Amino acid sequence: MRKLFGYSDQISVRPGDTIRFMVSSLDDTPYRADIVRMICGDTNPKGPGFKETVIEASANGDYPGRMQPMHDGSYVTIPGNPLLDGISSFTLQAMIWPTTPRKGHQALLGKWCEKTKSGFSLCIDENGSTALCLGDGSGAVETLSAESPMIAREWYFVAASFDAETGKMHVYQEPLADSPGIGKATFAQSTSRIAASGPNGVPFIMAAQHKEPGSRAMDARYNGKIDSPRLANRVLSRAEMAMLVDGPMPEVLESDILGWWDFSRDIPTTRVQDLSANRLHGETVNLPTRAMRGFNWNGSEQSWCHAPDQYGAIHFHDDDLYDAGWQTDFELVVPDHMKSGVYCARLIGADDEERIPFFVRPPAGTQTSDVALLISTATFMAYANARTDINMPFAEVKEGGITVLSAEDVFLQENAGYGFSVYDKHSDGTGVCYSSRLRPIFNMRPKTGLWSFNADTHVTDWLESMGQSFDVVTDEDLHQEGVAAMAPYRVVITGAHPEYWSTPMWDAMVAYQHRGGRLMYLGGNGFYWRIAYHDQLPGVIEMRRAEGGMRYQSAEPGEYYQSFNGELGGLWRRLGAPPNTLVGSGTVATGFDSASYYRRTEESHDPRAKFIFDGVGDDELIGDFGSLLGGAAGVELDGANRKLGTPPHALIVARSEGHSQLYFLCPEETPYHHPVMSGAENPRVRADLLFYETANGGGVFTTGSISWCASLGHNGYDNNVARITSNVLKRFLAPEPL
Amino acid sequence: MTYIDPDRRDLVAAFNENPHGPHSPELQRLVNALRFELDTTGKYVVVNTKPHEEWTLAQLPGMRDTAMIMHHDHVFTSLEDAERAIFKLRWEAATGETLE
Structure with a gap:
C-alpha cells in the first residue's frame, strides 16, 4: 500500500x-x-x-x-458578485450533452451549498432527469424534476425558472433530436413553499457544487458537455428562452440577462467570458476539455478555429485534474x-x-559536456498514472501474458482521484486529453516497470559506466527554448521512447540537424504523436487521439484540433511529417510478449558504416539478450520507408527478425486488415538499425526499438549492443564531419 | 468464437510446459480465448507483492475507486506458476472439468 x-x-x-x-x-x-x-x-x-x-x-x-x-473534477466558477447574491426570481438554461445521466445527482448551473442546503441549482437528479433544487438554508429543500430520464450522449435543452413572488417553479427538458427513441419534450411545474436563500457564501458554479463555503471539495460533479449557459433575473417564457439559445443576444432581453456565457471565446485559456453587460467572467478549474463540438456543430468545419461558434461546448469530467x-x-x-x-x-x-x-541542467550559458541527454518528459507525462492494464479488456492478450500489477497500480485502482494519462478514458468513457505533472505520478519513478522514466535510466547508467559526462535537457526546455537548448551539444542522445513531440520541439530537432548536430535515437516509437504545451499553465500537455496510430481511446470526429493552440492533433505521420524525415524510420509494429535480435545487413559493410561495427563480428547476432523481454529488438519497432521520407542515402546496417505471432503491424502501416499481420508472417514487422549523414557534417543513428537500451547493461556492458552504441557515440563526438 | 474442447488436454500440457510461449497457433487461439473478456469484472491478475519475488492472485473489481479482490492464499514465487494457476482456473470455468 x-x-x-x-x-x-x-x-x-x-x-x-x-x-x-x-x-x-x-x-x-x-x-x-x-x-x-x-x-x-x-x-x-x-x-x-x-x-x-x-x-x-x-x-x-x-x-x-x-x-x-x-480534489478532482472540473467545473466553472464565477466569482462572488452582489448581482448573484441578490437573485430572487430567475431563469437558468443551457444546452447539455450528458454522458452519465444515470450516475446520480449532478449539478449543472447554480449557486448551491450542500452543507447548508442553501441556494438554487439546475441539476440532473438521481433518476437522470433535469431538476430544479431550492434551499432556504434552514434545511428545507424544494425539488422539481422533469421525471424523464435523459439518454447519454444526446443533446438536450434544459431550463428551470423560479418566481419568488408566486413560488412557481418550472422545469424544461427537450431533446434536440426528433427521434421516438430519445423521448419527448418534458415540462414540469409546481409551487415552492420556500424561496432560495440569498447570499450563501459560495460562488455561482457550473458542473459541480461546493460542499461547503471556502472549501475546494466539490460534489455532484457532472459528466458531459454544457453549451450556452444563461442566467436571467426573472422568469422567462419558453419563447424568450428560445431567443437565448443561439445567435446574438436579443436587445429586448438585455436588461433581464444576468449571465450569457460563451464558451467558444478564449478556448485556449481557463477564462470563461460573460457577454452580458454584467461581465460575470469566470474560470475553469481542473481543465475541463474545451474546443468541443457544440449542440449546433454541423460537420461543415472540423477545426474550432474556423467555426468557433460551433464549438461553444465544454466537456466536464468528474475525474479531471490539473493541479x-x-x-x-x-x-x-x-x-x-x-x-x-x-x-x-x-x-x-x-x-x-x-x-x-x-x-x-548546467548553469545558464554553460555546458559541461558535448553530450546532451534529451529527457522525454512529455512522454513521461503522457503515460502519467496510466491504468490501461486494469481498464482495457485487451490488455492481457496484447501483452501475451497475465496482467502483473504493482503496488502503484493497485493504489491507483483504489484511488481514482490522482488524475489519468492520455491513454485512459474518463469515468464517462471519453478520452483523456490533458495530462499534468502537478500531481503525484506513480509510474514516473525509479523502481517501477521498464517503461518511460525508469527505462531511460539504462541510458544514464550506460553513460556513467563509461565515465562519459553528459548534460540533460528536458522536453519542456526544448519546447520553451527551441534549438538553443540543444545547439551547444555535438551529440544529443534520446531515451528509449521519445514518443510525444510539440511543434516547437519538432522544429528544434529539425534545426539541430541542419546545424550539423548528431542525433542518437536509442529507442522506438519515437517522434510519433503531436502534443501541445500550454502557453500560460505550467506542466500540462494536450493530446488529441485523432485518426491513425495505436490508440486505447480515440477523439470524437470534429474534435481533433488541440484546444491549447488550434493545431491539428494526432500522428506526426498523418500531419505530413513522418518520423522517417527526422530519424530515418517510423513505427511499424508492436509486441509485448518477447523481443528479438538484429542481424547485420550488406549495407553494414559500407565504408561509411565501418565505425559502427568496430569489434563486432560479421555474423554476430546483435542484441540476442537484454533485461526487457530478452532482446534488443522489441516492444515497439521502427522501420525505414523511403516513401515516408527515409533519406535515400540512409544505410540500414542491421535488421531485426524472428518476431512472434503477438507482434502486429500498427494501424497506420496497413490500410486494410488481413490475416498476414503478425511478426511470425509479415516481413515488415522488424526494426531497422540506421545510420545516415545530415547537413553540415551531422548524422543520425537510429535503433528503432524500445528494448535496445535495456540490452546495454548485459554482461557488465561487455556486449555488442553497448559496443555499437559506444562506437557511434565516440565517432559522433569527434569533430570531423560525418 | 473459439470452442474450448475439454478433451484437448494435450493443449493444457503444452501450456503448462511453456506458459510464456511462444505457443502453437492452436494453443495461442485457446489462450487468447481464455484471456480475453470484454467485461473485466472479476478478471484474474497478479499483484507483485514482493518486487521480483512474489506475486499474489487477485481479481479486478471492474469499477474504479474500488478495492482489488486479493487472494492471499494463492501466492506464487514465479510468474510461470501464476500463469499456470490462472490458466487452470479459467479452463475449469470454461469447460466445467477439473484439471489435476
Missing part, C-alpha cells in the same frame, strides 16, 4: 533555482527526505542493478508528515555542486519510500 508520495512544482532546474516539493503522508507519519542522483532505477535482477547516490543538500532532513487531499494544489513541504535551492543529471527527492517513512524525479 502506497502511503507516502508527492510531486514538485518544476521538473527542470539549474543551480540557484528553487524547486518545491509537495508531499502527502496518508497516516500523517514523519519521513526523511534526501536528494539523490539517480543513476539506474532498474531493480530487475537481470538488469544492471539499482544505483543512486545521496547528494549533500540543504533540503536533506526529517519532516513531519501530513495527509494532503486530492493538486498541495502545500509545500520542503524546497531545495539547487546548489552549485549538483552537476547536470537526473535527480530525485527520496522520501522514506510510513513503511514506504518515494522518489520524486527532477532534472538539473
Whole structure:
C-alpha cells in the first residue's frame, strides 16, 4: 500500500533555482527526505542493478508528515458578485450533452451549498432527469424534476425558472433530436413553499457544487458537455428562452440577462467570458476539455478555429485534474555542486519510500559536456498514472501474458482521484486529453516497470559506466527554448521512447540537424504523436487521439484540433511529417510478449558504416539478450520507408527478425486488415538499425526499438549492443564531419 | 468464437510446459480465448507483492475507486506458476472439468 508520495512544482532546474516539493503522508507519519542522483532505477535482477547516490543538500532532513487531499473534477466558477447574491426570481438554461445521466445527482448551473442546503441549482437528479433544487438554508429543500430520464450522449435543452413572488417553479427538458427513441419534450411545474436563500457564501458554479463555503471539495460533479449557459433575473417564457439559445443576444432581453456565457471565446485559456453587460467572467478549474463540438456543430468545419461558434461546448469530467494544489513541504535551492543529471527527492517513512524525479541542467550559458541527454518528459507525462492494464479488456492478450500489477497500480485502482494519462478514458468513457505533472505520478519513478522514466535510466547508467559526462535537457526546455537548448551539444542522445513531440520541439530537432548536430535515437516509437504545451499553465500537455496510430481511446470526429493552440492533433505521420524525415524510420509494429535480435545487413559493410561495427563480428547476432523481454529488438519497432521520407542515402546496417505471432503491424502501416499481420508472417514487422549523414557534417543513428537500451547493461556492458552504441557515440563526438 | 474442447488436454500440457510461449497457433487461439473478456469484472491478475519475488492472485473489481479482490492464499514465487494457476482456473470455468 502506497502511503507516502508527492510531486514538485518544476521538473527542470539549474543551480540557484528553487524547486518545491509537495508531499502527502496518508497516516500523517514523519519521513526523511534526501536528494539523490539517480543513476539506474532498474531493480530487475537481470538488469544492471539499482544505483543512486545521496547528494549533500540543504533540503536533506526529517519532516513531519501530513495527509494532503486530492480534489478532482472540473467545473466553472464565477466569482462572488452582489448581482448573484441578490437573485430572487430567475431563469437558468443551457444546452447539455450528458454522458452519465444515470450516475446520480449532478449539478449543472447554480449557486448551491450542500452543507447548508442553501441556494438554487439546475441539476440532473438521481433518476437522470433535469431538476430544479431550492434551499432556504434552514434545511428545507424544494425539488422539481422533469421525471424523464435523459439518454447519454444526446443533446438536450434544459431550463428551470423560479418566481419568488408566486413560488412557481418550472422545469424544461427537450431533446434536440426528433427521434421516438430519445423521448419527448418534458415540462414540469409546481409551487415552492420556500424561496432560495440569498447570499450563501459560495460562488455561482457550473458542473459541480461546493460542499461547503471556502472549501475546494466539490460534489455532484457532472459528466458531459454544457453549451450556452444563461442566467436571467426573472422568469422567462419558453419563447424568450428560445431567443437565448443561439445567435446574438436579443436587445429586448438585455436588461433581464444576468449571465450569457460563451464558451467558444478564449478556448485556449481557463477564462470563461460573460457577454452580458454584467461581465460575470469566470474560470475553469481542473481543465475541463474545451474546443468541443457544440449542440449546433454541423460537420461543415472540423477545426474550432474556423467555426468557433460551433464549438461553444465544454466537456466536464468528474475525474479531471490539473493541479493538486498541495502545500509545500520542503524546497531545495539547487546548489552549485549538483552537476547536470537526473535527480530525485527520496522520501522514506510510513513503511514506504518515494522518489520524486527532477532534472538539473548546467548553469545558464554553460555546458559541461558535448553530450546532451534529451529527457522525454512529455512522454513521461503522457503515460502519467496510466491504468490501461486494469481498464482495457485487451490488455492481457496484447501483452501475451497475465496482467502483473504493482503496488502503484493497485493504489491507483483504489484511488481514482490522482488524475489519468492520455491513454485512459474518463469515468464517462471519453478520452483523456490533458495530462499534468502537478500531481503525484506513480509510474514516473525509479523502481517501477521498464517503461518511460525508469527505462531511460539504462541510458544514464550506460553513460556513467563509461565515465562519459553528459548534460540533460528536458522536453519542456526544448519546447520553451527551441534549438538553443540543444545547439551547444555535438551529440544529443534520446531515451528509449521519445514518443510525444510539440511543434516547437519538432522544429528544434529539425534545426539541430541542419546545424550539423548528431542525433542518437536509442529507442522506438519515437517522434510519433503531436502534443501541445500550454502557453500560460505550467506542466500540462494536450493530446488529441485523432485518426491513425495505436490508440486505447480515440477523439470524437470534429474534435481533433488541440484546444491549447488550434493545431491539428494526432500522428506526426498523418500531419505530413513522418518520423522517417527526422530519424530515418517510423513505427511499424508492436509486441509485448518477447523481443528479438538484429542481424547485420550488406549495407553494414559500407565504408561509411565501418565505425559502427568496430569489434563486432560479421555474423554476430546483435542484441540476442537484454533485461526487457530478452532482446534488443522489441516492444515497439521502427522501420525505414523511403516513401515516408527515409533519406535515400540512409544505410540500414542491421535488421531485426524472428518476431512472434503477438507482434502486429500498427494501424497506420496497413490500410486494410488481413490475416498476414503478425511478426511470425509479415516481413515488415522488424526494426531497422540506421545510420545516415545530415547537413553540415551531422548524422543520425537510429535503433528503432524500445528494448535496445535495456540490452546495454548485459554482461557488465561487455556486449555488442553497448559496443555499437559506444562506437557511434565516440565517432559522433569527434569533430570531423560525418 | 473459439470452442474450448475439454478433451484437448494435450493443449493444457503444452501450456503448462511453456506458459510464456511462444505457443502453437492452436494453443495461442485457446489462450487468447481464455484471456480475453470484454467485461473485466472479476478478471484474474497478479499483484507483485514482493518486487521480483512474489506475486499474489487477485481479481479486478471492474469499477474504479474500488478495492482489488486479493487472494492471499494463492501466492506464487514465479510468474510461470501464476500463469499456470490462472490458466487452470479459467479452463475449469470454461469447460466445467477439473484439471489435476
